Amino acid sequence: MANQYDVIIIGGGPGGYVAAIRGAQLGMKVAVVEREHLAGICSNWGCIPTKALLRSAEIYSHMGHAKNFGLEAGEFTFEISDVVKRSRQIAKQMNNGVGFLMKKNKIDVIWGEAEITKPGEVKVGESSKPVMEPSVPAPKGVLPHGTYKAKHIIIATGARPRILPGIEPDGKNIWTYFEALVPQEMPKSLVVMGSGAIGIEFASFYASMGADVTVVELMSQIMPVEDEEISAHARKRLEKRGIKILTEAKVAKVENSSAGVKAHIELKDGQSQVIEADKLISAVGVQANIENIGLEKVGVKTERGFIAIDGFCKTNVSGIYAIGDVAGAPMLAHKAEHEGVLCIEKIAGKDVHPMNKNQIPGCTYCEPQVASVGLTEKAAKEAGREIRVGRFPFMGNGKAIALGEPEGLVKTIFDKKTGELLGAHMVGAEVTELIQGFVVAMNLETTEEELMHTIFPHPTLSEMMKESVLDAYDQALNI
Known part of the structure; x- marks a missing residue:
């Protein structure tokens, strides 16, 4: 038939x-x-x-x-x-x-x-x-x-896009990612509601192009699914670029007019403030x-x-x-x-x-990039795992310095008893391309010893991955 x-x-x-x-x-x-x-x-x-x-x-x-x-x-x-x-x-x-x-x-x-x-x-x-x-x-x-x-x-x-009652997108001043992708003109200022991957990427784009950007996040950290240490590093870098970030804050009401928007923000200490902007991007999930x-x-x-x-x-x-x-x-x-x-x-x-959902990598393509796979340090501890944590900064890597990208961090988390790689978390240049190395390692059930004996090419950013593993076992060579 x-x-x-x-x-x-x-x-x-x-x-x-x-x-x-x-x-x-x-x-x-x-x-x-x-x-x-x-x-x-x-x-x-x-x-x-x-x-x-x-x-x-x-x-x-x-x-x-x-x-x-x-x-x-x-x-x-x-x-x-x-x-x-x-x-x-x-x-x-x-x-x-x-x-x-x-x-x-x-x-x-x-x-x-x-x-x-x-x-x-x-x-x-x-x-x-x-x-x-x-x-x-x-x-x-x-x-x-x-x-x-x-x-x-x-x-x-x-x-x-998920729509919040009372803050419905109108296609003019209140945007979802649809409208944010095709602006008719460059806004001078905007509020981004939500700091997941979508919100942070648009905040990064518009800030780079000259807009005055404020990010409002309900949770205590931006990019809530990421490791706290990585999130804190990313926040510091984003704020250094001029992006204003309010955490533990809520957009309670939006006044929308031909002149733009007035976002009424409820802060964690019970206080409130009003932010006036040309546009508001609603990025509160899907x-x-x-x-x-x-x-x-x-x-x-x-x-x-x-x-x-x-x-x-x-x-x-x-x-x-x-x-x-x-x-x-x-x-x-x-x-x-x-x-x-x-x-x-x-x-x-x-x-x-x-x-295995624990082996699905996540990537956020803001500046700086963020990438991760597996358990965060907090989640590993909450799961009752005894862990070893390794860190290696971009400043210790020759390729990163040559690229003019000396700020960043690679972090690895291992099971202390078995050497199992439980999680890997990165922030910095091109980490969205690096993370797959750790994803493959986790899929193959690679231990710290096998990663230590793997030869990484020089000079590359990927060398930091090995150095982070070495650091977890007090063997880092370049820091």
Whole structure:
């Protein structure tokens, strides 16, 4: 039957399209239902275009410090429209690339909005208007709307910005990450509500481009999931750049007018203050897209707004699975991709292992960058582990000094009895590229001794990883 598939995947984001490709590689007949644009939020409105903006900001910042490198630079400036244009072109390129991969792997893409009418059956209808126009309009596919059947259905519908009552984005002065990615003009001042990866990255970008930025965070530290020591280092660096940070503070109310916003802030000591700014970015997390896809009709269980799954991404309903943001934290593209492959391989009968969430790295691409994997020092102690902690500063690394990036820290945490690497945490230049070395080590159950005997190339930033391990065992050589 033309409408019969082995697997139908609802959502063409990082988890969905990767699962589709792996399914096709395994000989399955696969279809992806997508309502807006392939590659999902990540490539169109998240991971990739934000990194394009941050790269522009990084270069602009370096231009302002040319003399530090023995260079002379004349006057320089920027047009925010050109910076945004580059970012959108990169998003379009990624979108087109995923479209090519669908064709290459003979995966059917059905354009429209999906609803699971019963196990094994998906009805596809007209798409509702997206939150914001995508960079690449969804093409009209050759497959018609209608009912499609598959033994296995994977839900990969992702998530959207969480909205707080009374501080609803208006697309003008109160932004989500959608609007923050495509500013019509450069704001002179802004308030960022929330200091997770999204909030801190936008704070870093706009500060680099000259805006007066204030970050308001409800918790006691910025980037709350990170190690306290790393977070404190990052905060000091961000404040040194002129970013104002208020922790244990809450945006209680926002007055919105044609002149901008007035954010009423409640502070931890019971006092309050009002911050006037051109814009406010709401970056207080995301919520899963679980509505209107038939979950209630077929009895799929949800917990705290997310689809409940087991270690192999199965829901409580036979033949229905969920991957990525819609299936819960951490909300990361690489977690979604891994779940997509794990899920489809389990469906194919392969011998796979459940994902170890403790080995999922996290990266924040602000200046300075922050990257981590595994347990923080506090979490390790709370788990009752006896630990050894190693630290190595960027100042002790020749490559970091040559790059003009002498501020930063690499921190490693080991089990004192077994030598197991429990966690690694970094702040500084290019640490988002370095962290994978520790992720591989943890996946291979590498001990401190094996890391110590590994030869790291010189001169590289990666040498600090080994030095941090050596320091945990009182053997550091360059400090």
